[in-house]
Amino acid sequence: MDDWQNKISMLGVGIAAFLGVVGLILLLADRAPKSMRERLQLLFFMGPAGLLLLVGLVYPALKTLVYSFKNSDSSRWVGLENYRWMLTQEDILIVLRNTGIWVLFAPLAATTIGLLYAILIDRKRGEVVAKTLLFMPMAISFVGAGIIWKFVYEYRSPRKGQIGLLPQVMKWFGSDLDGGAMLLNAPLNTFLLIVVMVWTWAGFAMVVLSAAIKAIPSDIVEAAKLDGANPWQMFWRITLPSVRPSVIVVFMTITIGVLKVFDIVRTMTQGFHETSVVAYEMYFQAFQSNDYGHGAALAVALFVLVLPIVGFQISQMRRQREVR
């Protein structure tokens, strides 16, 4: 149990270091010489975060960009070779296609389910419990979620009894289950992984959109009700236009999350059977195949894919500011 004690003492070291850093920074800021106190205090307050971000985020990101133009151990320049590899290699084209499928389906499904659920349970009895049920997966790791759903998809040959819920349900509905293990069948398996993502993120969409729905001025809702608007009209003419900005934010946030999906693929299929996506392939190329050039190129591709979303978000922010 030596090991055990080692680790706990390491935790102690971490906490002590934290207290030390807090004490030191506040003490230095307090004792700074009067003449340049303001400047020094700014330095002590902004310095740690600034330094960490520059050294740990900005510099590495630029270096990754440079690596994407070098060979596998970064010893030689190769120009655009890594990008050519990315856009011509058949495996990687499948990876890009899969990422496209994810981005096309996961955010739309999660946002739609979250929005509908938020509307359905709004001001109903048991709303709090209903919300918690959908929101709960947010607390579960993608690894945990992957295992949960792997178990749902678990397939046995039709002669044995099924232990996975989905094959069993299919059996009840009369399917003869001759397709074999579901996670091995491309492209079905990619959609099965997307389900896990939707399962995790729908709760996020629901919570944010539910807050937006509650913020709709009640006089508008009352007026529409007095005029006899049916639920369908209510949704398209009142609810959806009112929560549109929140829907966009939710959609974009989920899209960014989807682009970076790694854990689900790693847990459920290890990227085999044509299920890999850019974020997973980056890890695989860089740290399993030890090819930094390919890994860096995929990382840059990921960054480029995120960029338009950010541009859109900033323009939205600016528009909202102007309205105000």
Add this chain to the structure above:
Amino acid sequence: MSSVTVTSRRARRTRPAAGPSMATRVRKQLTSRTASLVALVVAVVWTLPTLGLLVSSFRPSVRIRTTGWWTAFSSGDLEFTTKNYTDVLFGETGNLGEYFINSLVITVPSVLFPTFFGAIAAYALSWMKWSGRDWVFIGIFALQIVPIQMCLIPLLEMFSSFGLQGTDRFMTVWLAHTIFALPLCIFLLHNFMAELPGELFEAARVDGADHSRIFRSIALPLIVPALASFAIFQFLWVWNDLLVGLVFAGGTRDTGPLTAALAELAGTRGNQWQRLTAGAFVSMVVPMVVFLSLQRYFIRGLLAGGLKG
């Protein structure tokens, strides 16, 4: 506003002259029934997979392998055990207990450090006056979306050059998590901090207090709820993280987090459901408890625009 007038005009045309008729009322009740039913179905679909895994984790491994968990409560199949949990936590090959400790050692400092660094930086960005402040803030806002994949390779090289061995490698994981957390942390805390009433700070300045003092005695106590909501975020994020842990701590028992051990288990022993089910729940217990007891703060953080990818 225009949408309302459109609605009312159209609604008026279709509305029966003498108020809501019997038929409308019945239809209304039916729609409300259908709505509840749909919501119920969604809630069940969302809950069943987790429930199935939970039930299975208490079944003997033979039963998990041969019969569906939905039969667990039928008379012929009724048999529950905690063996899966003891095996997976303390058994010779399972050993998730060790990884559990690793996750704990990784998580606590990885929450503390960014919270403090973020808080003082957010203060500097909202209440200290200096040139270039707005640009720095926009820069940090933009950094939020840089995928961490962009930083992994050079950071790993940098950390390897420190030459840390064994449990000392925890330090690099803390550092990595702190760095990746800072943009979101600063952004969130700045949002809260900037909304504090300015008169408070002016009054304190007039009384001759300097920034260090104002931060400690005014700003910090007032943003405690914001600190809490960020800390919960970060806690869930770090505890549930796989990528950062895998790259910087590795998947081995000396420093690897619980998620890495589980992902490995799912990959190499995908059929040993007695381990996977119990293991998954061991990893889920802590975040679930934190989440359920502090949901309020978590949601407040979400609504303030906090989410990290």
